[in-house]
Amino acid sequence: MSARGEGEKGSVAGKGALAARPEIREFRAYALAPPTGIAVRAKLDFNESPFDVPDELKEIVLSRLARRRWAHYPEFGAPRLTEAIAAVAGRRPEEVVVGNGSGELLLAAITVFAGNGGRLLLAPPTFSLYRQLAVLAGASLVEVPRGAPDFPVDEEGFLRAAEVPGTLPLVCSPNNPTGNVTSTEFLERLSAASGVVLADQAYVDFAEPGDDARPLLDRTENLIVFRTLSKAFSAAGFRIGYALAPAPVAAELRKAVLPFSVDAAAEELAVALLSNPGFSRRSVDTVREGRDRLAADLAALGAVVAPSRSNFLFFTIPGAAGSEIAAGLARRGVLVRELSAAAEGYLRVTVGTAEENGIFLEALKEAR
Ligand SMILES: Cc1ncc(COP(=O)(O)O)c(C=O)c1O
Numbered sequence: 001m002s003a004r005g006e007g008e009k010g011s012v013a014g015k016g017a018l019a020a021r022p023e024i025r026e027f028r029a030y031a032l033a034p035p036t037g038i039a040v041r042a043k044l045d046f047n048e049s050p051f052d053v054p055d056e057l058k059e060i061v062l063s064r065l066a067r068r069r070w071a072h073y074p075e076f077g078a079p080r081l082t083e084a085i086a087a088v089a090g091r092r093p094e095e096v097v098v099g100n101g102s103g104e105l106l107l108a109a110i111t112v113f114a115g116n117g118g119r120l121l122l123a124p125p126t127f128s129l130y131r132q133l134a135v136l137a138g139a140s141l142v143e144v145p146r147g148a149p150d151f152p153v154d155e156e157g158f159l160r161a162a163e164v165p166g167t168l169p170l171v172c173s174p175n176n177p178t179g180n181v182t183s184t185e186f187l188e189r190l191s192a193a194s195g196v197v198l199a200d201q202a203y204v205d206f207a208e209p210g211d212d213a214r215p216l217l218d219r220t221e222n223l224i225v226f227r228t229l230s231k232a233f234s235a236a237g238f239r240i241g242y243a244l245a246p247a248p249v250a251a252e253l254r255k256a257v258l259p260f261s262v263d264a265a266a267e268e269l270a271v272a273l274l275s276n277p278g279f280s281r282r283s284v285d286t287v288r289e290g291r292d293r294l295a296a297d298l299a300a301l302g303a304v305v306a307p308s309r310s311n312f313l314f315f316t317i318p319g320a321a322g323s324e325i326a327a328g329l330a331r332r333g334v335l336v337r338e339l340s341a342a343a344e345g346y347l348r349v350t351v352g353t354a355e356e357n358g359i360f361l362e363a364l365k366e367a368r
Contacts, residue, residue: 053273081262096243098241118168125339152180174204199213202226240262303316312348333359336360
């Protein structure tokens with residue numbers, strides 16, 4: 001029996017040896033087991049970039065890293081990276097909080113603004129990690145669901161829920177796993193109707209310019225926008241995220257981020273990527289073209305595809321079981337996410353290279 005199971009029996013927990021909070025013991029953690037025994041031909045399950053950082057850029061980062069003193073902590077608060085982000089985002093450094101991936105910053109924000117008994121407001125299906133972060137922070141969940149096939153936020157229902165005191169609304173736009181955006185007009189209304197508002201824009205580089213919530217920072221005092229270098233910047237292996245917020249909000253958020261959470265390697269890579277934006281821009285253009293073509297090809301195969309402005313597609317094949325499709329794809333070396341738990345029969349596929357997209361489509365024809 002697992003340690004968790006023993007804890008639930010109370011024999012160990014009763015003595016205080018396994019005194020995890022009950023809601024933590026009960027929570028089934030976000031776990032992504034790598035598949036075994038499969039020769040992977042197309043890895044389309046994590047919304048990563050199919051384009052790796054170019055070798056020339058890797059060389060620059062490695063040589064800068066080699067010149068640093070590895071025995072020393074990086075500079076407190078990663079000021080060089082903070083300034084680079086501020087310059088790219090058109091904000092002041094006091095409005096930037098950097099972190100070990102945007103996941104860390106989301107946890108910090110939920111802890112600071114809804115921890116210890118606050119309410120985190122979500123519009124599911126949405127990024128599954130949020131639930132875990134709420135449990136860790138000691139926040140309760142309030143959910144206003146989205147509906148198939150387009151999965152828009154129920155704006156009026158969401159606004160009503162956000163108006164309840166002590167509620168922290170979190171909107172993911174473009175939304176993982178559905179791929180669609182929520183308008184910035186709605187985010188602005190939300191900011192006017194509630195306290196702090198979280199906008200997770202991990203995928204906004206793949207969307208349209210008008211979907212970017214950053215301009216709202218000029219007109220609101222309570223919005224936090226989360227961005228990451230894990231997707232459009234091909235840096236998932238190094239864990240770099242940031243939040244943009246008015247300086248007083250950013251100052252509170254910073255208190256919940258551990259010192260030195262962005263390490264020297266992540267900082268060097270992030271600075272290099274931000275000062276060479278051509279690589280990410282070309283990757284994004286290719287992925288956007290591939291996404292639109294893949295959406296049309298999927299629809300031609302009879303799939304119902306949710307509208308996407310991200311680097312992935314959320315789809316279902318009427319009459320087919322999502323788990324069987326995912327298993328059939330995996331047997332053919334294609335990894336996607338099966339998300340029936342979020343929406344019955346749905347799967348999420350990351351847009352890959354043209355070759356990977358072709359491998360996926362061929363495998364799907366055989367597997368469906
Ligand atoms: C919506 C969303 N937000 C945040 C993250 C976390 O990104 P990271 O911690 O790599 O910056 C992800 C990762 O998949 C995501 O899908």
